[in-house]
Amino acid sequence: MKILVVGSGGREHAISRKLLESPKTEQVYVVPGNDGMVQKGIALQDIPETDHEAIIQFATEKAVDFAIVGPEVPLLNGLVDDLEAAGIPAFGPTKQAALIEGSKDFAKQFMKKYQIPTADSETFTDYEAAKAYLDEKKAPIVIKADGLAAGKGVTVAMTMEEATLALKEMMLEAKFGEASEKVVIEEFLAGEEFSLMAFVNGTEVYPMEVAQDHKRAYDGDKGPNTGGMGAYSPVPHLAKEVVDEAIEKILIPASSGLVSEGRSFRGILYAGLIHTEAGPKVIEFNARFGDPETQVVLPRLESDLVEIIWSLLHDQKPEVHFKQGGIELGVVLASAGYPDHYEKGAKLTGLEHISSDVNIYHAGTKLDSDGDFVSNGGRVLLIGLQAESMVAARQKIYQEMKKLENPAFFYRIDIGLKAE
The missing domain is CATH 3.30.470.20 (ATP-grasp fold, B domain)
Structure with missing residues (x-):
């Protein structure tokens, strides 16, 4: 089979690699992908996720058997609907179904209707009303931009100062653009x-x-x-x-x-x-x-x-089985300053020293004119590995992360610590 994957992050790298493990896979195409994904069986095509027409044309030319849409933005822009309308089977929810992610307010109303357990909340489009509610409820409290904000539109505020600042930034300063014109305030769990x-x-x-x-x-x-x-x-x-x-x-x-x-x-x-x-x-x-x-x-x-x-x-029941025992651990290398302001173009050093039994999933990288990998995003890559225990996994993964140490990047040293 020929399969099209839409997206450019570490998630799409992992999906593409997993698809390649299947004996049924002949070729995986990724649009737009990133330079770190390229290997035998994975080819990139530089088409923006927003250009549905070009994606459909490419999928048709390559006669792909199906497409997988990775990120939330093209899902909410209706890419699955457009692919299906063009006769290309697409795995991912329609624009209507994807609204469960696209609007926090919709998701809250939906959960209330179907009695799905979640935090109590109220939705606001008026800053003064939101501020009055916040003053009534007090911290700790959670402030959420209603729309998509790349995982950054949520503030878990432990103090009123933090909560008030988050609300002001979202509603008065448009920190997340249209996504925070409507805000959900919910109880801290x-x-x-x-x-x-x-x-x-x-x-x-x-x-x-x-x-x-x-x-x-x-x-x-x-x-x-x-x-x-x-x-x-x-x-x-x-x-x-x-x-x-x-x-x-x-x-x-x-x-x-x-x-x-x-x-x-x-x-x-x-x-x-x-x-x-x-x-x-x-x-x-x-x-x-x-x-x-x-x-x-x-x-x-x-x-x-x-x-x-x-x-x-094809509306058939799949076989879904996972490995029993052991642990898989992954640590992200991020650009200094992320998730706020960060520079791109910093050279990645030490990649060639990473052990061959470790997975490297590229997220925000590209090749420069010298053929070296440089940063091209906030989250740069993820190092992942399997081990029999969390203690063993953490020991090995942080040996590997040390090989990538560079002032232009940072990583957390406590990933998985709770599970040791």
């Missing part, structure tokens, strides 16, 4: 966070292994929210009963609810969850593979990813 992704086709749900992401920029879960600084899977200190409850009370009702709403979902439904004293609750839904969770979950998938997607595209 205490507990263990985890990510649960599933292959979904209508009311059929096939869960993956859980993962735990590290969203804050700095060690000890300090600093601003990012797109994710590292992850691991599975989460050994999370009881199986908690995961089962999340599947029964969250994933299944969500997929059924979307069908009831006329927004039937086919693709990857991602639930960002927190295990509270009252059980698991939803922090957010995403309409696609998580990043960096994909880089630690997909390597543990023992079933054929191509067969899974082909089955779902």
Whole structure:
């Protein structure tokens, strides 16, 4: 098969690599991709994710068997709808179904209607009304931009000063543009966070292994929210009963609810969850593979990813099995200053010294005129590896990360520490 992957990050690198493991795969095309993805069987085509017409033309010329749309922006722009209309099977939700990620307010109203456990919240378009609500509720509290903000539109405010600043930046200073014209203010939930992704086709749900992401920029879960600084899977200190409850009370009702709403979902439904004293609750839904969770979950998938997607595209039941035992750990190397201002073009040093049994997933890199990799984004790459225990995984991965040390970059040194 020839398969098209849309996207350019570490998630799409991981998806492309997994597709290549299948004996059914002849060629993977990635648009636009990044230079670090190129290997035998993976070819890039420099087409923007927003240019649906050019993507469709390319997919038609290459006679691809199906497409996978990785990032949230093209999903919400209706790329899956356009590909399907052009006769190209596409794995990912329609524009209507992807709204579960595209609007925090929609997701909140949806969860309320279908009794899916989540934090209490209110939505505002008026700053003064939002500020009055904030003054009433007090910190700790969570401020969220309604729309897409690349994983950065959420402030978990532990003080009123922090909450007031976040609200002001979003609503009065348009920090996230249109995404923060509407703001959701919700109660702070205490507990263990985890990510649960599933292959979904209508009311059929096939869960993956859980993962735990590290969203804050700095060690000890300090600093601003990012797109994710590292992850691991599975989460050994999370009881199986908690995961089962999340599947029964969250994933299944969500997929059924979307069908009831006329927004039937086919693709990857991602639930960002927190295990509270009252059980698991939803922090957010995403309409696609998580990043960096994909880089630690997909390597543990023992079933054929191509067969899974082909089955779902043809309304058949897929076989979904994951490796039992051991742990997959991933640590992100990020540009200094991320998620705020950072420079691009910093040379990556030490890549050639990384052990051959370690996975390198490129996210924000490109080749310069000398043929060397330089930074081209906030999250630059992720180093991932499997080990029998978290202690062994952490020891090995930080030996590897030291090889990449450079003042232009930084990484957290406590990824997975909770699971040791």
